[in-house]
Amino acid sequence: MTQxxxxxxxxxxGAFVLDGDADRHDWRLRGPLCQGWPIHDVSVEPDTGALLAxxxxxxxxxxxWRSEDLGATWTHSSEGISYGDDGPKITTAWNVTAAHGIIxxxxxxxxxxRSRDRGRTWEHVAGLTAHPTRPEWQPGNGGLILxxxxxxxxxxxxxxVGISAVGAFExxxxxxxxxxxxxxxxxxxxxVEYPEFxxxxxxxxxxxxxxxxxxxxxxxxxxxxADGGRQWEEITNGLPSEFGFPMAAHPRDPGxxxxxxxxxxxxxxxxxxGSAAVWRTHDGGDTWIRSGKGLPRRDAYVxxxxxAMAVDRLDPVGVYFGTSTGQLYSSSDxxxxxxxxxxxxxxxxxxxxxxxx
Amino acid sequence: MTEGAAPAIVHLPRSLVALFPGVERRVPAEGAxxxxxxxxxxxxxxxxxxxxxxxxxxxxTHINIYVAAERASLDTPVTPGADVHVVPAVSGGx
Numbered sequence: 170m171t172q173x174x175x176x177x178x179x180x181x182x183g184a185f186v187l188d189g190d191a192d193r194h195d196w197r198l199r200g201p202l203c204q205g206w207p208i209h210d211v212s213v214e215p216d217t218g219a220l221l222a223x224x225x226x227x228x229x230x231x232x233x234w235r236s237e238d239l240g241a242t243w244t245h246s247s248e249g250i251s252y253g254d255d256g257p258k259i260t261t262a263w264n265v266t267a268a269h270g271i272i273x274x275x276x277x278x279x280x281x282x283r284s285r286d287r288g289r290t291w292e293h294v295a296g297l298t299a300h301p302t303r304p305e306w307q308p309g310n311g312g313l314i315l316x317x318x319x320x321x322x323x324x325x326x327x328x329x330v331g332i333s334a335v336g337a338f339e340x341x342x343x344x345x346x347x348x349x350x351x352x353x354x355x356x357x358x359x360x361v362e363y364p365e366f367x368x369x370x371x372x373x374x375x376x377x378x379x380x381x382x383x384x385x386x387x388x389x390x391x392x393x394x395a396d397g398g399r400q401w402e403e404i405t406n407g408l409p410s411e412f413g414f415p416m417a418a419h420p421r422d423p424g425x426x427x428x429x430x431x432x433x434x435x436x437x438x439x440x441x442x443g444s445a446a447v448w449r450t451h452d453g454g455d456t457w458i459r460s461g462k463g464l465p466r467r468d469a470y471v472x473x474x475x476x477a478m479a480v481d482r483l484d485p486v487g488v489y490f491g492t493s494t495g496q497l498y499s500s501s502d503x504x505x506x507x508x509x510x511x512x513x514x515x516x517x518x519x520x521x522x523x524x525x526x
Numbered sequence: 527m528t529e530g531a532a533p534a535i536v537h538l539p540r541s542l543v544a545l546f547p548g549v550e551r552r553v554p555a556e557g558a559x560x561x562x563x564x565x566x567x568x569x570x571x572x573x574x575x576x577x578x579x580x581x582x583x584x585x586x587t588h589i590n591i592y593v594a595a596e597r598a599s600l601d602t603p604v605t606p607g608a609d610v611h612v613v614p615a616v617s618g619g620x
């Protein structure tokens with residue numbers, strides 16, 4: 170069967186789609202989509218192939234967009250995405266993730282919503298907002314945002330979320346109750362180095378074996394967990410910086426993840442020494458390998474944001490990342506060599522890779 | 527509103543009707559206040575209320591509504607046949 174690829178890109182000036190084939194060499198750009206709204210995340214509903222886009226307009230507020238024709242036409246809804254008339258106003262949707270027939274949306278200020286009717290209406294997952302730590306949640310530099318949503322592969326009742334400057338949480342009962350999952354994660358900026366919460370998780374991903382192995386890129390280091398986040402182990406050693414935003418996990422090898430270290434939180438947040446590189450591990454973070462082949466070797470003072478790296482599920486795996494200065498890079502050999510496939514886009518907020526039949 | 531009275535005419539901005547394919551820039555809607563007119567508008571264009579109003583409910587920060595060319599709130603009375611303009615604020619720069 171001929172396979173087609175679609176790279177889904179979210180930017181502050183709308184969503185874009187790059188259409189390609191399984192060779193992953195030639196790409197054609199479509200967009201801007203979603204009426205030029207700021208779009209933080211574009212993903213695929215696994216069971217239908219529908220595109221989902223999370224964003225928020227300066228004028229018209231937050232919404233989750235949906236396209237059932239690969240981006241040609243869209244609908245949108247925020248019906249139910251509200252903390253109620255007495256609650257805080259929701260500015261934007263940061264993440265949209267579908268699994269098990271449910272669509273989840275993470276919003277700012279941080280909270281989780283879900284839809285059981287393909288995104289037409291939404292309900293607040295109030296159990297997370299009711300967590301006893303909620304009154305003490307403080308926004309990070311990017312706001313108080315729920316940006317990572319990680320559903321368990323088979324257990325519909327298990328879900329992890331990541332909230333900037335608050336940390337990771339897990340529910341095992343479908344969202345009714347939640348527990349913090351930050352043990353072993355540093356909060357180097359806080360008076361207590363290992364608090365129960367307050368860690369600044371930047372991106373949370375699940376390893377390929379699909380259940381208990383998680384990774385996270387944090388404000389303060391890179392971590393792995395073998396028990397669903399109950400205990401984290403730092404794996405920063407070998408990387409040029411503890412700071413970065415994105416992380417992506419191999420679709421079949423649980424020991425392989427990619428990350429893009431930036432020079433530091435308070436030093437400009439660009440690739441170290443202006444030399445672009447993606448780092449990967451094949452042994453769960455015991456050792457790290459740098460690859461900059463095909464990327465700018467100097468004068469590249471670019472950043473990559475938390476949602477702006479993705480992998481496909483072809484063999485070998487394709488890896489993609491978009492920069493805060495509008496370049497999109499692709500590797501079709503699991504991150505060993507790179508080439509630029511789009512330039513002059515708006516700042517890239519998110520990248521997702523979809524393999525279409 | 528008196529039965530049979532002329533509805534208000536709601537003038538919608540291009541960026542808003544673009545979100546609802548097929549909707550005209552001018553839509554008749556009934557109601558004695560801006561809030562009621564928006565409710566009627568939402569019956570005709572499901573979802574448009576969420577684009578105009580925030581929690582509270584309140585008119586979204588960067589949306590202005592005018593009745594007969596006067597800046598309005600949700601409580602502002604709307605007389606039959608009045609022109610109601612929805613105007614996005616000139617915001618931004620990014």
